[in-house]
Amino acid sequence: MFLLTNLAIIIVASISLSLLGVNSILADNGVDLNLTSLLIFCAVFGFIGSFVSLLLSKFMAKMTTKTKIIQQPANEQERWLVTTVAELAKKADIGMPEVGIFPAQQSNAFATGWNRNKALVAVSAGLLARFDRDEARAVLAHEIGHVANGDMITLSLVQGVVNTFVMFFARLIGFFVDRVVLKNQRGLGLGYWITTIVAEIFLGILASTIVMWFSRRREFYADAAGASLAGRGAMIKALQRLQQESAAQVENQMPDTMTAFGISSGWKKRPSRLFMTHPPLEERIEALRFGQ
Known part of the structure; x- marks a missing residue:
């Protein structure tokens, strides 16, 4: 996007x-x-x-993903989500982001915004339904990492x-x-x-390949930030769950224009590496395991 x-x-x-x-x-x-x-x-x-x-x-992220911003938590799941984002934001020393849920079956999440203290963090309904709390918290930590790093x-x-x-x-x-x-x-x-x-x-x-390279590098840093905030084991576990879903080809319902902001690219078939917004999940898992 x-x-x-x-x-x-x-x-x-x-x-x-x-x-x-x-x-x-x-x-x-x-x-x-x-x-x-x-x-x-x-x-x-x-x-x-x-x-x-x-x-x-x-603004465009909210519109294209149909993200519902949680103004007042309506249930226990939304309360947990807002509380967890607040905890991670405080730990990362950034302002409290807006928190939202977007209606996609695929497990994904994204963070965006021009100001690290006025960002937006959103997760898919599919991720909340299938990930356990440790895995979901690690995904949120990854997105908070993007914000804290000023990506x-x-x-x-x-x-x-x-x-x-x-x-x-x-x-x-x-x-x-x-x-x-x-x-x-x-x-x-x-x-x-x-x-x-x-x-x-x-x-x-042609020049977008430079930006894509930068995007791939930032994913490793965001994974490291997620591991620091939520634990290395939980971050690896979350990426492994994404890997399992990718292998199972869970339908991607997040717009293609938003995938660069997500925890996962959502590609069923990989494009040329030059145009990939995210490194392969196996490389990200290996980098966390060996502290690269």
Whole structure:
């Protein structure tokens, strides 16, 4: 969701600025690109796209997963959930997050939000139904670990840098096609605009592999934080339960756009490792066992 929202913002901003003629300011007399101005321009809008995505993340997470926020616990299960999140948040020295349940049969959970003291932690109904309390607590600790580690902010910074260079190189490619390939010598022509948009989409997808690598690395740190807060044995047990359910192919009812935020990616068939948001569960379990 974060990546798709970010890419959409960048593309819409690029089209809008092109229509307004802002890009032409970056060219000296319509002949040569001013690389310094171009880099500053790309950095400003690259980071704007990233941080707007971050600010929208909690709202969009609630909407896409249909998460019900627990305002007042209605039963013993909800009381346990809120109490456990409060205990783990205090232990991790962060503010109390909003706590919610989303209606998915697959066992999963996620954390998101722009502020580590005003985050959202949500679990699926399926996880609460099938995991024992120690396993569920470990999953919550993993998500609290993401919040305490500031993963959402760090992801935004990484994405902002990636956006900057995607926009920068897309415009260099557009300029090259317009000037060298299409032989246009009058300002920035149609070839520049079309090539730039196409290059942004292609480079954005390619650059997402960097963000996916970062996401996979953060999962190991969140697992370690979960082990610290809830116990190494409980964290390993929770991951093993997820592994069992993955093997049994329990239906994934969490939107694909939200899987990067979850305890598990929800993939029945693994994509290319370059585009995986989570490391394989066996690697995560091994890292906890051997303290890597």
